Amino acid sequence: MTEPARHAGSDLSGRVAVVTGGTRGIGLATAQALAQAGATVVVTGRDGDRAAAVAKELGPAAASYPLDVTDFDAVGTVFRTIAADHGHVDAVVANAGVLEDALLGMIRAELVDRMVATNLSGTLATVQAAARVMMRQKSGSIVVLASIVGEAGSAGQTAYAASKAAVATIARSAAKELGPRGIRVNAVAPGLIRTAMIAHLPEELVQTRIANTSLRRLGEADDVARAIRFLVSDDAAFITGQVLGVDGGLIL
Amino acid sequence: MSVASRLSTVFVDALELSDDVDVEQLKYRGIDKWDSLGHMTLVAAIEDEFGVQLDTEQVIDMSSFQVALEMLEGMGVHD
Numbered sequence: 665m666t667e668p669a670r671h672a673g674s675d676l677s678g679r680v681a682v683v684t685g686g687t688r689g690i691g692l693a694t695a696q697a698l699a700q701a702g703a704t705v706v707v708t709g710r711d712g713d714r715a716a717a718v719a720k721e722l723g724p725a726a727a728s729y730p731l732d733v734t735d736f737d738a739v740g741t742v743f744r745t746i747a748a749d750h751g752h753v754d755a756v757v758a759n760a761g762v763l764e765d766a767l768l769g770m771i772r773a774e775l776v777d778r779m780v781a782t783n784l785s786g787t788l789a790t791v792q793a794a795a796r797v798m799m800r801q802k803s804g805s806i807v808v809l810a811s812i813v814g815e816a817g818s819a820g821q822t823a824y825a826a827s828k829a830a831v832a833t834i835a836r837s838a839a840k841e842l843g844p845r846g847i848r849v850n851a852v853a854p855g856l857i858r859t860a861m862i863a864h865l866p867e868e869l870v871q872t873r874i875a876n877t878s879l880r881r882l883g884e885a886d887d888v889a890r891a892i893r894f895l896v897s898d899d900a901a902f903i904t905g906q907v908l909g910v911d912g913g914l915i916l
Numbered sequence: 917m918s919v920a921s922r923l924s925t926v927f928v929d930a931l932e933l934s935d936d937v938d939v940e941q942l943k944y945r946g947i948d949k950w951d952s953l954g955h956m957t958l959v960a961a962i963e964d965e966f967g968v969q970l971d972t973e974q975v976i977d978m979s980s981f982q983v984a985l986e987m988l989e990g991m992g993v994h995d
Binding site for chain 1: 956960972
């Protein structure tokens with residue numbers, strides 16, 4: 665299949681884009697979409713070998729770094745290294761996240777800690793590190809991964825939903841702080857997307873969710889990746905502080 | 917040029933200060949231009965000028981010109 669022609673606004677040639685948690689699911693699809701748009705893509709992941717394999721698949725310009733975003737200091741160090749190695753960082757997708765379901769009465773403190781450590785603290789650390797690099801350039805675009813459940817709530821996902829609501833708030837607040845420095849920050853809020861993170865869901869629940877989706881299908885990782893590609897591109901040059909639902913019209 | 921002089925130049929350039937500002941007496945939020953946004957610009961400029969990397973604690977603790985100077989000296993930056 666022939667790759668569709670890119671118009672100037674969506675062309676990411678010459679841009680360096682970092683995708684955290686870029687080894688699978690939405691992160692992997694995003695890394696691929698950004699590479700196809702011409703960006704030099706840097707993939708990070710807890711599994712350094714897997715991140716390296718993904719970078720190899722993306723092409724000779726791609727790179728990888730092992731990174732656990734729950735290590736606040738390590739995030740800063742890796743971003744400084746990326747900036748030193750590549751000269752600049754133009755787009756950052758703070759995608760790394762974890763999902764664990766638990767009904768309200770069955771939430772252990774450790775589960776909350778895990779949600780907060782990766783989804784909230786990890787995203788915040790990534791935005792902070794990205795901002796420190798981008799401030800030098802006075803330009804850049806950051807996209808964080810929120811969720812429809814963070815916007816609408818979801819039974820059995822109180823801790824996860826709360827952590828994702830926090831992610832959306834990070835985007836809104838950071839956009840206000842960084843806008844005067846030429847840095848845009850937005851969030852995407854995916855609905856039910858066909859990835860390994862939902863493989864544990866009962867088929868009956870999946871079918872119910874599909875029935876409650878206007879477009880009557882599950883989302884694909886590529887659906888989210890294309891939205892992210894738009895947000896980091898010049899086509900979205902006047903968009904910041906927004907939470908873009910990519911949910912097919914799902915009503916929870 | 918001494919570290920203090922270089923640092924003073926960094927402050928003037930990063931915070932876009934006028935000539936009549938007593939740079940060496942500056943404190944964080946002591947003037948409008950050294951607000952939280954100006955602080956991050958200043959941190960980036962100091963890192964670039966002196967080839968150092970400030971960690972988060974140092975960024976938070978850098979509350980005045982003098983503290984910044986002492987911080988640099990503590991990191992091995994000398995005249």
